[in-house]
Amino acid sequence: MRTAVAPILRACDVTKVYGGTHALKGVDFDVAPGRVTALFGENGAGKSTLMKILSGIEHPTTGHVELDGRPVALVSSRDAADQGIAIIHQELSLCPNLSIQDNLFLAREVPGGLGSIDRRAQRATTRAILSNLEEDLDPDQLVGDLRLGQQQVVEIARALLQEARVLIMDEPTSALTAPEVEVLFRVIRELTGNGVAVVYISHHLDEALEIADDVVVLRDGRLVATADAAEVDIGWIVEQMVGRDQDALFPHRTPALGEELLTVRDLVVADPANPDRLAIDRLSLSVRQGEIVGIYGLMGSGRTELLETLAGRVPALSGEILLSGAPLEDAGIRRRIEQGVVLVPEDRQRDGLVQTMSVGENLSLASLAKFVRRLFVSRDRERDAVERMISDVTVKTDGAGAAIGSLSGGNQQKVVIGKALLTDPRVLLLDDPSRGVDVGAKADVFELMAAQARRGLAVLFTTSDAEEALHIPDRLLVLVRGTVAGEFRRGEINREELMSVSDGAAIEAAGDGER
Amino acid sequence: MTSPGTTTAPRATDPASPEKAAAAARRLSLLNALFELRAFIALAVLIVVFGLLSDSFLTVPNLITMTKHVAINAVIALGMLLVILKGGIDLSVGSIVGLSGVVAGELLQGLNLGFVDLIAYPPVWGVIVLCIAVGMLVGLVNGVLVTRFRVAPFIATLGMLYVARGIALLISGGSTYPNLGGNPELGNTGFGLLGSGRPLGLPTSIWIMVALAVAVMLLLTKSPFGRWLYATGGNERAAELSGVPINRVKTAVYVISGACAAVAGLIIASELTSAAPQAGETYELNAIAAVVIGGAALSGGRGTVRGTLLGAFVIGFLADGLVILGVSTFWQIVIKGAVIILAVMLDQGQQRFKRRGAAVSAAAASKRPEPAA
Amino acid sequence: MTSPGTTTAPRATDPASPEKAAAAARRLSLLNALFELRAFIALAVLIVVFGLLSDSFLTVPNLITMTKHVAINAVIALGMLLVILKGGIDLSVGSIVGLSGVVAGELLQGLNLGFVDLIAYPPVWGVIVLCIAVGMLVGLVNGVLVTRFRVAPFIATLGMLYVARGIALLISGGSTYPNLGGNPELGNTGFGLLGSGRPLGLPTSIWIMVALAVAVMLLLTKSPFGRWLYATGGNERAAELSGVPINRVKTAVYVISGACAAVAGLIIASELTSAAPQAGETYELNAIAAVVIGGAALSGGRGTVRGTLLGAFVIGFLADGLVILGVSTFWQIVIKGAVIILAVMLDQGQQRFKRRGAAVSAAAASKRPEPAA
């Protein structure tokens, strides 16, 4: 049951339609002062859309928004901001070519006479806010030089700067280390203490539930449940989100291990983003046929670099990579794919999909060579293979011809995996395959991985989710600053131990300012 | 991190109103079909208008003549299309036109083999091959600059625009090569046919355009290379991670573009049976305009051969038509600029309209109540 | 999309070898400093080479003259810089140069007020204001096409390149306006001063360049507009969400660019005390080259006034130097192209070198043994 407090901000019977998509269908949503309202829902449930409407970025197709009980027309994000509604966007929205302070004060510059900017004042304020967030960064540093996590902190700082009455946080922690999350929660409590209303969205259900006062669940555009955070648990939330309970997520399986397929010895890789440090430092590991190996680590621990090196995108400085005993030469991605090593990248939009191409064309992109007959791609062979893959990986789509943008996050992820599988790999690398994918799609993805393992593939995947790390892999490697900090079989450790292994590292990392 | 889009238009429109949805779908696809034809429309309008204003416009000989003029720009534009599909741009084609002509001229004059003092007269086919090779070479330099040295295409090809033009002027000493007819006892005649020949009653250049168009169309729609190209233009990183040899693809398009420009240069030289070093100045702009009017996106990944050809015809027929009407040269310039802008605005309008149309129809559908899932 | 961005001061973070890393850091930051100055270097090289080859190159009067020539391109380039910072491009500036000159010519000849049949002779300042207004108008059209109608900048300004040029030719009927000196009893003299005047011993055009440079620099570094512009070029969506009026920013840069081009046109007309409609052809290319040589990224968000000025000087001094050395016109063209490419390659080289150097030092560091974590 909700509190008696009168809501500051409310969405009344809001409907939002994009092209053919109904993002929201008649949603009533209240935001109470001094409380944290956690919003749950699968991908595409409409969380961000609802927030965009409350913060003036989008306008409801029907229905309206009330501020302090009076209907308001929020014409733009700026308009909303001026009325005391601040938002932290799900996708980072900073200017990499500007300094931290410029980003914080963008379009809110402190006038300094003669139409100039009062840099001193801005710098001071920036310092204050950052130190409150316990990030000591130079206000004049370029945002582009910050690592993802730090960028997200800047994003948060910018929202705090507005001293809003309503603060909306759409996945503010997707790139934060555990300690950074703790800091954020402290700040949030201070805010609510001062009567600020906070809306909090995260796919890390446990985390969200920890900070929440009220819980609201969306399911494909409808508001399906509201409750007091104290009265509910994760299981209940998941049920409301998908109507299936969480354990179904993790298929129980007994691996049939074959010979050792992938072997890595003393791998050293420079960090492509800032080369004066190592992303991977003398790392060794091995994966056997039919085995699923998981890599858990904090943001920036080098998981992506590791997988990208194995996939042939990033060259190794030293060390060797062997496939069933035979060393792989540094001949690039194409060759690796031919040899049977393929990567499902971390960021679908950026590295996985070609938005200008259809579902089918995306699926067959990596294995066109197979369909070539006399110089040309044989449409029939391609269609058959693609249709089969679509059903194998259970992509929900109108068919191979559909535009890739028309798929939900989960289904897009399945397409990327399908593309990899069409190359008949022997080693399947997946970088955070469940990132930003909803509970339902997650289950399918893990089932896919298990199926491939059964077929005798070696599966190596990364994750930022402790639950996954503990349940999915047969063997779990904990990565800390580019080296293996610990190796465990399934069930060997529990959540707390896992945290301590990586958090310990994280605190160090936070200490040295870079990691 | 998260993906937009969960459902396509047809699926999204809720079960409650299938017929409405279907109707909407039909309306839209109709609009599409109509708009996809916009280059057609533009062309049709031109033809009708000019046809009415001048009785000498719609005569068969005149149409053939105009098509022959279109051919040159079309040939260059087909190469440009590939570069633009990749998300690049090639400003050097105009200079390559001049250079290839000059090389042809130089070779047909006979090249002096210093050491033994006699002059070699390569056969015409040899000349043609060499000229195209020169064009490809310039293209290769463009490609290498863009891929290996990461120079922005605009700058790399801008630089080569000057370099290639300068070389053409240096080789020719600034003067024009006269009568490239060649002469019988040297066995290097027949170059003129390229321009003046009329197999099956149509000028050679038209046949070349057609052949090239077919080739490029096959390349784009049927071959793996075509798919790689669209992928590279659509999302380079994703293409790379799928094992597409993006550097080779990128280099290839510049080489092909160079070759096409060289062919255009040969056609011109052969039509005039003489080669001037300043030939082809600013042709790059016409080629780019044709490709863009044809509906391609400068950002890459979007564009077709059909569209490009139509674009070339629009520009060519416009130019010739205005001359036939005797419109002042100054007005011709203004009108050309206006048409380029309008054609592209039409494109944008189309995209916009589609979106709005869709939203509206879907909204209508969403109005009616439905049972909670 | 948040790109990794160019790493500035390298952060040594490999605990294995702090001192080694620190060393690397020093080495790199030195290289940086050196490379950031690359435009400087290019210029220095030019000056030294020409200085050695010709004794008349490094004389004060010659330096002044060359700077005067640079001024015209620099003025255009400063406007172009803003457009490029936004991630756009303006191909119409060359035509605006011609148009503004023609308008000046027309006005100084006196404009015939049809209704009352007498001819009005606006004062010189009025003429100047009107010409700049015309330039801004063309810029406004560019801006509206890009923002309202979503036409790609390349196409919109390409179209206006033709339209503006055509209009200039129509107004002037193609002929040149002679002696813009004006005449005393009409009180419209003094136009020539713009070009021939020498306040404090330096040509007016140089002062104009300096003033404009300072103004633009202040605009970019000190004013909110500057922040907005960089933000729009760096990440348009982010800027928009932060409440930056991106459409107004975008439109503004085209208007300013148009104004700068118009000023350049006035300077030229005043230097020659005559205005030709074809003035300024292909000037856009020189301006773009200057901006890019100055280290700006065509993708937007990166570029400085200092760099742009240096770029303009490199191009201008190169051209004049080659004339002084009596290098053949043809070679001048080749060399110009080569220099453009080289200057930009140097830029890329810098970025690459930094990365490799770093990786190497990191690798070196990693070799030394260390207890596993």
Add this chain to the structure above:
Amino acid sequence: GGAADTSAQNSPGAQAVSASPTGGGQAGGLIAIITPSHDNPFFKAEADASKAKAEELGYETSVASHDDDPNKQSELIDAAISRQAKAIVLDNAGADASIGPVRKATEAGIPVFLIDREINATGVAKAQIVSNNSQGAQLAAQSFVEAMKEKGNYVELVGKESDTNASVRSKGFTDVISQYPDLKLVARESANWDQQEAFTKMETIIQKNRDIQGVIAGNDTMALGAVAALKAAGMLDKVVVVGFDGSPDAIAAIKAGEMHATALQPAALAAESAVEQADAFIKNGSTGKEEKQSIDCELVTKENADEFGVFARK
């Protein structure tokens, strides 16, 4: 205004070409007039003169410019052919590059009458009425030499190097000047017929060597560019500037004492006689003149400047 415009003005009237304003005589069909870009007053004068003459003789006209692009020229000639023009008056885009197109027209039964620039072939065009460039150049050079008192340093500004007339005139200048050992060439630069470029190049040359007593330019546009530069350097009164073409602007400059002389090409005259010969040929199959006809240029100096109008004696 301009020839081109007049035809534009009545093009709304669904009229392909402008009919004879006089209406005198039977409408004798179409005469196509093709010249380089009208943004040079010289070619505009040609176009205007021949257009006027043709319409006076009762022909329809179509005026177009090939902007010195041989390919565009050939396209314009194609257009004329497909419109069955009675004759073509052409100021061509290159002595060699134009042979093909002219032959094409002739073979299509359309007589071509060349003005201003000749082509490197005879028997193709019906007439080549060319102002005698080398004679004009020598005329100009001669008066240049006299004005220079046969000694001193001078600069030559050459036209677009890929243009025949540029070299012909340059040669004409040298033939004369080289006979006077005391005249020293300190710089020869191409300014591509362009005023701004001539201005810049001249300024730079002055920096290299202020000791200059004369400038001789391949056309008036460049000469005027040089004048502007010299004026800016305060050297104009000591430097003799001679140009070529006899453009109104140049004549004005001569009257103002800024230029010494120019060789006037009677463009209008050539254009008109080209049309007359075309008329003759159309009516009775021959021009009655031999193909190559050269019209001598006239020297314009302060003394006789008042006698000249737009590329013609008044």
